[in-house]
Amino acid sequence: MSIDWKAYNAQGVWDELVAPNGRARSGAGGLLRVLRRLSDDRLAARQAAADLAIRTMGITFSVYHDQTRGAIDREWPFDIVPRLVRKREWDVVSRGLAQRVRALNLFIDDVYHRQRALDDGVVPRDYILRSREFRPECVGVDTPHGVWSHVCGSDLVRDERGTLYVLEDNLRVPSGVSYMLENRAVMKRVFPELFRHYAIHPVDDYPRELRRCLASLSPRDKARPKIVVLTPGIYNSAYFEHSYLAQLMGAELVEGSDLVVDDDDCVHMRTIEGLVRVDVIYRRIDDLFLDPDAFNPDSLLGAPGLMRAWRAGKVALANAPGCGVADDKVIYTYVPDLIRYYLAEEPILPNVPTYRCVEKTSRDYVLEHLEALVVKPANESGGYGMLIGPHATRRERELFRRRIRAQPRNYIAQPFLTLSSAPTFVKGRLEPRHLDLRPFILSGESTYVTMGGLTRVALREGSMVVNSSQGGGSKDTWVVDN
Amino acid sequence: MKQQTLSRVAERIYWMGRYVERAESTARLIAVHADLLLDLPTRRALDWRILLDITGAGPHFATLHDHATERNVVRYLTSDRRNPSSILSSIANALENMRTVRDTMPRVTFEYVNELHLFAHSGLHGSLSRSRRFEVLEGITRRVQQLEGFLSSNMTHDDRWQFLRLGNHLERADMTTRIIDVRSGVASGDEPFEPIQWRGVLRSLYALQSYQAAMQAPVEGPAVLEFLLQYEEQPRSYASCLNSIKFGLRRLPRNEAPLRACEATIRHVRQASVRDLAGERLHAFVDGCQTQLGALHDEIASTYFHYVPRVPAGARRKEAQGE
Numbered sequence: 005m006s007i008d009w010k011a012y013n014a015q016g017v018w019d020e021l022v023a024p025n026g027r028a029r030s031g032a033g034g035l036l037r038v039l040r041r042l043s044d045d046r047l048a049a050r051q052a053a054a055d056l057a058i059r060t061m062g063i064t065f066s067v068y069h070d071q072t073r074g075a076i077d078r079e080w081p082f083d084i085v086p087r088l089v090r091k092r093e094w095d096v097v098s099r100g101l102a103q104r105v106r107a108l109n110l111f112i113d114d115v116y117h118r119q120r121a122l123d124d125g126v127v128p129r130d131y132i133l134r135s136r137e138f139r140p141e142c143v144g145v146d147t148p149h150g151v152w153s154h155v156c157g158s159d160l161v162r163d164e165r166g167t168l169y170v171l172e173d174n175l176r177v178p179s180g181v182s183y184m185l186e187n188r189a190v191m192k193r194v195f196p197e198l199f200r201h202y203a204i205h206p207v208d209d210y211p212r213e214l215r216r217c218l219a220s221l222s223p224r225d226k227a228r229p230k231i232v233v234l235t236p237g238i239y240n241s242a243y244f245e246h247s248y249l250a251q252l253m254g255a256e257l258v259e260g261s262d263l264v265v266d267d268d269d270c271v272h273m274r275t276i277e278g279l280v281r282v283d284v285i286y287r288r289i290d291d292l293f294l295d296p297d298a299f300n301p302d303s304l305l306g307a308p309g310l311m312r313a314w315r316a317g318k319v320a321l322a323n324a325p326g327c328g329v330a331d332d333k334v335i336y337t338y339v340p341d342l343i344r345y346y347l348a349e350e351p352i353l354p355n356v357p358t359y360r361c362v363e364k365t366s367r368d369y370v371l372e373h374l375e376a377l378v379v380k381p382a383n384e385s386g387g388y389g390m391l392i393g394p395h396a397t398r399r400e401r402e403l404f405r406r407r408i409r410a411q412p413r414n415y416i417a418q419p420f421l422t423l424s425s426a427p428t429f430v431k432g433r434l435e436p437r438h439l440d441l442r443p444f445i446l447s448g449e450s451t452y453v454t455m456g457g458l459t460r461v462a463l464r465e466g467s468m469v470v471n472s473s474q475g476g477g478s479k480d481t482w483v484v485d486n
Numbered sequence: 487m488k489q490q491t492l493s494r495v496a497e498r499i500y501w502m503g504r505y506v507e508r509a510e511s512t513a514r515l516i517a518v519h520a521d522l523l524l525d526l527p528t529r530r531a532l533d534w535r536i537l538l539d540i541t542g543a544g545p546h547f548a549t550l551h552d553h554a555t556e557r558n559v560v561r562y563l564t565s566d567r568r569n570p571s572s573i574l575s576s577i578a579n580a581l582e583n584m585r586t587v588r589d590t591m592p593r594v595t596f597e598y599v600n601e602l603h604l605f606a607h608s609g610l611h612g613s614l615s616r617s618r619r620f621e622v623l624e625g626i627t628r629r630v631q632q633l634e635g636f637l638s639s640n641m642t643h644d645d646r647w648q649f650l651r652l653g654n655h656l657e658r659a660d661m662t663t664r665i666i667d668v669r670s671g672v673a674s675g676d677e678p679f680e681p682i683q684w685r686g687v688l689r690s691l692y693a694l695q696s697y698q699a700a701m702q703a704p705v706e707g708p709a710v711l712e713f714l715l716q717y718e719e720q721p722r723s724y725a726s727c728l729n730s731i732k733f734g735l736r737r738l739p740r741n742e743a744p745l746r747a748c749e750a751t752i753r754h755v756r757q758a759s760v761r762d763l764a765g766e767r768l769h770a771f772v773d774g775c776q777t778q779l780g781a782l783h784d785e786i787a788s789t790y791f792h793y794v795p796r797v798p799a800g801a802r803r804k805e806a807q808g809e
Contacts, residue, residue: 251588273492276496
């Protein structure tokens with residue numbers, strides 16, 4: 005039996021492909037026609053082919069590891085039905101994202117220099133100086149082009165009325181872009197005929213753009229700089245991505261122990277020929293592990309002296325240390341103000357309406373309406389430590405009530421959004437599942453936004469949790485002309 | 487600017503080269519041994535323990551089992567992860583090394599190694615019946631050769647490639663000497679079956695056919711020794727492996743010390759009258775070869791892998807005082 009789109013019921017939800025009357029949304033007609041012609045069995049065969057391709061291509065993420073069995077890799081969960089975004093819509097989103105990241109970078113640079121925005125009261129000074137992510141070590145450092153967050157991954161969600169919101173900006177070490185690239189590669193392998201109906205914008209120029217962005221930060225030769233990707237090692241959940249990007253950029257993948265900072269503040273790597281100087285480090289480890297001399301003295305992941313080299317301008321670090329000061333869900337609420345303040349422009353993309361628990365009137369409202377709200381800690385990622393009001397028990401809500409009262413600065417609250425859905429192949433047939441979208445924004449000498457991004461999908465029915473560490477899957481994302 | 491090879495990466499590629507070679511030669515060894523048994527009358531001295539002697543695993547095996555039977559020896563050598571040199575351990579180690587350097591190899595390499603691992607993992611799982619054994623072992627050797635063929639024609643023949651080949655050839659040289667050492671001990675004095683034993687030696691090294699073509703002589707001890715130790719055109723001969731190592735080292739930077747060690751090893755085998763070796767003297771000669779291989783490995787490791795850069799002592803101190 006092939007799917008009956010009238011019976012496909014995305015109740016009260018905005019579906020990305022299917023309109024409420026069961027017809028295709030504009031642009032999705034060709035895709036739905038192909039899917040309609042395929043029986044569930046034939047779809048299952050395609051899904052199996054995709055799973056096999058992912059297995060043999062070794063597209064994995066590490067879940068955890070133990071002493072006897074080594075790293076446990078799980079195959080990357082991938083759904084064969086692509087998610088469509090029309091180019092016309094994407095152009096607006098893309099401009100909106102570039103605008104946000106531009107303002108955020110100006111803000112971070114300002115925080116570590118004159119602090120104009122704090123003087124002018126745009127963001128309360130206290131929030132910044134007491135932020136866990138504020139690094140006194142970064143004060144006064146001039147970064148190339150004044151950019152701090154060179155690679156940003158922003159999460160977009162669409163609500164039941166079809167409005168796209170920015171849910172958060174991951175400014176520190178966002179991951180997922182390799183899966184965006186691999187999803188496309190797998191899709192071309194297992195479902196080539198779907199591509200016939202569309203002019204799909206390619207995504208595979210990302211590694212080249214990333215290289216170009218990183219090269220523009222080089223303190224020496226910008227034409228042929230020595231670029232390395234610094235990874236915590238094979239047990240990191242995103243190791244696949246570190247390795248993948250290093251290879252596609254023609255950069256060395258290094259671990260902290262490969263790097264040596266010399267007397268002259270230059271960073272070198274140990275090679276079979278001796279020491280070789282490094283210009284740009286795309287680091288995929290957190291600030292506090294970067295340099296045991298400057299931060300966590302027990303860290304074996306970084307290299308002693310790295311901060312010294314960076315402050316002396318002898319090496320570029322991307323993303324720059326300290327950029328996390330703007331990656332905070334309380335600061336997020338100020339992004340529209342920051343755009344107006346630094347750029348004198350109106351924000352193109354809206355924020356999800358957010359209550360700052362630190363402000364009394366908002367806090368009172370939040371405490372009154374916990375059963376309708378989602379409460380998030382200001383500084384966690386990966387979907388951890390959240391309260392989803394409508395699904396929570398009375399005890400859980402009580403727990404959060406106490407936490408919010410004790411540390412209001414650490415919490416924000418948002419209305420419970422019903423994320424949009426798309427047909428997803430689960431349990432042998434197509435059913436609606438909720439999803440989000442993470443595009444990536446590169447900032448160096450110039451700015452680049454990916455064509456689409458990584459679509460993450462919650463595979464459990466009704467679930468809104470899309471994180472791969474918590475059972476989320478992914479889809480290929482097509483930006484299409486029409 | 488060409489891509490530099492990190493010391494850590496060179497070391498892991500080298501070990502990957504050793505491990506895949508070890509997996510292949512062990513698979514080949516078991517398959518040939520099983521086949522050989524069929525040519526010998528039952529209950530000959532030739533039992534499964536000999537494979538433990540060749541792989542040097544006897545003492546460790548003895549800590550796990552009281553008796554050596556076909557079943558437990560085969561399992562120990564194929565799928566037992568407690569044996570660090572079992573086929574499955576070797577492939578898992580190769581994969582682990584590969585994982586950490588996958589960005590420096592042609593992308594498809596990982597698929598080959600990963601597929602090899604999946605095949606070995608499912609194929610060697612559980613009890614391996616005799617009939618299926620051959621098929622699985624063949625499957626493993628074929629996949630390793632496919633991998634090596636792929637790399638040979640698709641990997642840039644740069645420094646990394648040289649380290650991969652150094653690993654391959656050192657391991658291969660090592661296995662050739664081990665097989666000669668153990669088999670010759672069994673073969674001598676077992677008159678009627680000696681040719682069968684020596685044929686087994688040659689077949690374990692894929693060398694029977696080329697022996698017949700090159701030596702134009704019946705299979706007998708002295709000629710086989712000469713062929714496997716000195717004949718430079720035979721790719722698994724000791725001399726040929728050393729030549730390949732020398733060739734590789736010549737293309738690497740800062741190669742003086744390892745090259746010296748390699749050349750000493752080559753002189754040792756070239757100057758020996760191997761046809762006259764037998765019994766204790768053969769054993770002592772092979773022992774000498776193995777010691778030299780060990781020294782060669784150490785030179786390679788200390789030159790390229792564990793190179794200690796001269797960081798001025800001031801660097802750390804200055805930072806510690808907080809500038």
